Amino acid sequence: MISATVVKEFSFNAAHRLEGHDSTCQNLHGHTYTLQVGLYGEIKGDPGATDDGMVMDFGHLAKVVKAEIIERLDHQYLNEVVQFRPTSENMAAWILRRLRDAGLPLQFIRLYETPTSYVEIQERDVPVGSCISCQ
Numbered sequence: 655m656i657s658a659t660v661v662k663e664f665s666f667n668a669a670h671r672l673e674g675h676d677s678t679c680q681n682l683h684g685h686t687y688t689l690q691v692g693l694y695g696e697i698k699g700d701p702g703a704t705d706d707g708m709v710m711d712f713g714h715l716a717k718v719v720k721a722e723i724i725e726r727l728d729h730q731y732l733n734e735v736v737q738f739r740p741t742s743e744n745m746a747a748w749i750l751r752r753l754r755d756a757g758l759p760l761q762f763i764r765l766y767e768t769p770t771s772y773v774e775i776q777e778r779d780v781p782v783g784s785c786i787s788c789q
């Protein structure tokens with residue numbers, strides 16, 4: 655069997671502030687976040703099936719990510735959505751856990767806070783049930 659990594663990119667706008675941070679990040683401000691979701695799995699060999707030759711249909715992946723993440727975070731104040739400090743690292747872990755719980759065969763999450771700054775977190779980096787992403 656052949657396996658592949660499948661990646662889809664999303665975008666959302668959100669505001670946050672990092673209380674106690676020694677920079678302007680302590681002030682209320684916004685970002686246009688870019689989220690890349692990477693899945694890993696075997697390429698299905700099931701002639702006649704709708705997902706023959708795919709790891710997962712991009713349309714199905716988009717539907718899950720929009721329902722679980724984008725609709726919850728877009729145009730929101732992140733400090734009021736989550737119960738932890740909304741750094742990119744913590745948000746990426748939260749996103750990973752939500753999508754894993756939704757059944758996606760995740761390999762990694764990349765969350766860009768700016769076009770040149772991103773956090774990458776691998777599925778194995780977030781223990782199942784780890785507390786940062788309990789909310």
Ligand SMILES: [Zn+2]
Nearest residue numbers: 670679683685
């Ligand atoms: Zn920020």
